[in-house]
Amino acid sequence: MVTQETGVMNLERTDWVRALTAHPAPLLNALATKLTAECEVKLTSLPQAGLGLLTLTDGAFHEPYYLGEFPLSACRLEIGLADGRRADGGAQVLADDAGLARSLAILDAILAARFPGWDTVSEHVASGARLRSDEDHRRSAILAATRVDFALLNNANEDDDETL
Numbered sequence: 001m002v003t004q005e006t007g008v009m010n011l012e013r014t015d016w017v018r019a020l021t022a023h024p025a026p027l028l029n030a031l032a033t034k035l036t037a038e039c040e041v042k043l044t045s046l047p048q049a050g051l052g053l054l055t056l057t058d059g060a061f062h063e064p065y066y067l068g069e070f071p072l073s074a075c076r077l078e079i080g081l082a083d084g085r086r087a088d089g090g091a092q093v094l095a096d097d098a099g100l101a102r103s104l105a106i107l108d109a110i111l112a113a114r115f116p117g118w119d120t121v122s123e124h125v126a127s128g129a130r131l132r133s134d135e136d137h138r139r140s141a142i143l144a145a146t147r148v149d150f151a152l153l154n155n156a157n158e159d160d161d162e163t164l
Contacts, residue, residue: 011129013112017091017104019128020121022135025100031124032103035110035117040080044088047075047098047105070094073101079109087113 011019020028052072055064075098076090089109091101111121 016125017093019125019132020104022128022131029103032106036106042078044078045076047102049073049096049098071096073098075101075105077105
């Protein structure tokens with residue numbers, strides 16, 4: 001939701017990346033490039049793309065085991081304006097795209113510090129949040145439609161036994 005007086009999202013900062021990634025990566029990359037044309041962008045950690053491992057602990061022996069891998073990209077940076085203001089930004093995204101992580105970190109910093117162009121980023125966050133919410137509702141409806149009540153199976157078995 002967007003408040004009318006400020007246009008700021010009522011989303012937590014941790015949800016901005018999820019909302020932004022509802023938009024195509026080329027659009028986000030172009031927006032980040034446009035908004036940092038007059039800025040100094042200093043990487044505090046290099047953009048990295050790779051694989052993360054999902055580790056779980058065995059319930060019986062309490063030993064770790066690896067459930068699987070997932071693509072992960074991350075970046076941290078600092079943006080400086082000509083007037084001396086600075087802002088930190090960062091992003092981790094489930095994608096094998098270090099450039100996208102860099103763009104998301106830039107957009108994060110711009111929105112958090114309300115640097116020039118923050119209102120455009122806020123609009124993208126708002127529209128992305130709406131897209132994600134619609135997607136979540138569709139998935140919930142699909143899940144509800146495929147839910148099985150296993151209690152009915154016990155009653156069916158009892159009915160079968162009575163007919164024999």
